[in-house]
Amino acid sequence: MTDVHMAHGTTGTIDTATTEQAVDLAGALRAVRDNNPLVQCLTNIVVANFTANVLLSAGASPAMVDNSHEAADFAAIAGGVLINTGTPYPETAKAMLLAAESAATHHNPWVLDPVAAGLPWRTDVARNALAAGDPAIIRGNASEIIALAGSSSGGRGTDSTDPVTAALATAKQLARTYHCAVAISGPVDHITDGERVLTVSNGHEWMTRVTGVGCSLGALMAAFAAVVPNPVDAATAATALLCVAADHAAAESRAPGSFATALVDQLYLVSPEQLAAEADVRALAA
Amino acid sequence: MTDVHMAHGTTGTIDTATTEQAVDLAGALRAVRDNNPLVQCLTNIVVANFTANVLLSAGASPAMVDNSHEAADFAAIAGGVLINTGTPYPETAKAMLLAAESAATHHNPWVLDPVAAGLPWRTDVARNALAAGDPAIIRGNASEIIALAGSSSGGRGTDSTDPVTAALATAKQLARTYHCAVAISGPVDHITDGERVLTVSNGHEWMTRVTGVGCSLGALMAAFAAVVPNPVDAATAATALLCVAADHAAAESRAPGSFATALVDQLYLVSPEQLAAEADVRALAA
């Protein structure tokens, strides 16, 4: 496969590069900050706090409404909905299904983050949500995407045991089946709608040393999907924001603890112009 | 309404101002730190960690006993109890009702924080708790206070869509009905027992950019109520402590991530004397 660099270059042709940029990253970030989208998160007990802070710093408004009595009604009014299977329980799994159905019915974009798919029960939870209505975006690591699609070797919790490229064909198929974007997280993130494939090459390995960074990316995708019509564009802009913020945060941190704090700061500090200038977003040739 | 400045002024009459201070803030903070009150929190999965750290830094001792088997017994021995409806589930909602009943029976002060009241199911949870026994303090933003009282426009999750002043009459009525203090959080916090109204004008807008700051205020109120007999005094001292600590934290931070860490530090570092000198607490004329 040949990479075609459609984003910024380092050769000084910034105007041209901006013109050719695959996604309007600056415009997407401005849309989040101007519209402060309400993002309903049905997520896990490990990352709920970090996820809410990531959304607040980026400019969105989190609401963790994840009980079965209220999930559907809230999904009808939320700007975007995240369903994350990190620590599902019978009660919250029921709420996830209801939220997915309601979001789909009300044409509100929802994001599926099938954390640790491959474990049988939660894989069913994730698939039942998919069956309830097409999501805007599915996000996971390579193992999770493969497991969700039914071709899994199991994985080990949230760690991917498969390389990103191994999951790309599966991701394209998933995207076509559910008419959505599928994002595979890894050293280089890949986002596809089944046809085109965009990559984001920013980021730092400490993103895997802080719990909830991947999960908060799913939440950011829901925030961007609330204000950016095309799901691939929304998923790509969310990924670029998190990874560019991580580049900044890593440069001023010494270890994962201080990195986590700096990452939340940088999600607030990175400007739309910085995002557009620094994001390494490319389109893969078909 | 005319403000009557009963706290410190900036005009040099500090001795007089201190004498007239509406609430003995320094004494209240000393009482928390000397007595290390045990605060039972039935709160939400998003803010449980931050809330516990806020209580520990301020000098209290948190205990998140929120299951239905133990909630009542623990409320009988806790110094103060917080009931926060941020992420209620059938099991924890049951525990909340039992804790409220037990706290009331044993004359232990309890605080209701009706997060996102307006959503029908949790509004019932909050009202059932109120029906079980008078709380010492009800705390919320303007929309939550209005929704709890039954005159709501709904709100959007934890964000208030109503100004503080619009909720003041409702807050006074609630306070009279339940014989408690009602605190409305906002740019200027208002605390009332149905007759007098105190305001706290310290704080920083980043308090709305970190999840759990409002929720941790409810927990601090339970800590102060455990050692300060008058609920208005307790709620005002808790509010003043959090807002003065936020003033310090904002001055040394650059964005919400570092602000959150600095806020927890400052809750430990602010002295009773600093609190009394820097808090901008005033009594509104009747």
Added chain:
Amino acid sequence: MTDVHMAHGTTGTIDTATTEQAVDLAGALRAVRDNNPLVQCLTNIVVANFTANVLLSAGASPAMVDNSHEAADFAAIAGGVLINTGTPYPETAKAMLLAAESAATHHNPWVLDPVAAGLPWRTDVARNALAAGDPAIIRGNASEIIALAGSSSGGRGTDSTDPVTAALATAKQLARTYHCAVAISGPVDHITDGERVLTVSNGHEWMTRVTGVGCSLGALMAAFAAVVPNPVDAATAATALLCVAADHAAAESRAPGSFATALVDQLYLVSPEQLAAEADVRALAA
């Protein structure tokens, strides 16, 4: 009781001291970082995030699989399992029992952290887990160890109301009954297998001012037990790592908020050599 200093001294006989060191701390930490053990945590909503970050910084891989549908299957493949009774609910209590049974059946080491034992319901949860299969390690403060063994005065949540030494005889008895190591946390930590007793004297009082430090120690013990065969050695090495990291963190912090961040950093930064050189581990004479 007479202390026999078997670890490093301050008298310059470092080679001798190293030779005599009671536990190979450097080797244990290297084993964690080289093998990246998968640690299943069934823990509480307050500390799940901090616990995961502690494990990630130390070099382990957390997986919070705590529902009753998946807990047993995951315990069969995890390197180590933590069962922590901080905020048990009917669903997670059921999962805890299943995980303990499965871990024991598959000879995977599991750690019991009976948080706030003394409250009747969770004490039953902890005892039922013990009855399901011998753990590798039991960890608690003095009050929790005494309460678990049935001789409790109750305690007050997570605060110990008993001194460490008062629990030592009880700890030895528990260790013999369940063929495991028992670790009592306090200003000086004590670890026993019923015969020998090791102490760790590092650490800082701010460890009690940040929620989840004790709980994360239980998780670290599960990580070390996954790669260190002797449970006393594993528990001692985990304690030494956390306490040496806390020494470093306290030296560069000003209050509990910044201390918590620095602690996570230091768990990543402390080298095996530093750990061996700085840990104050001693063997008590029998």
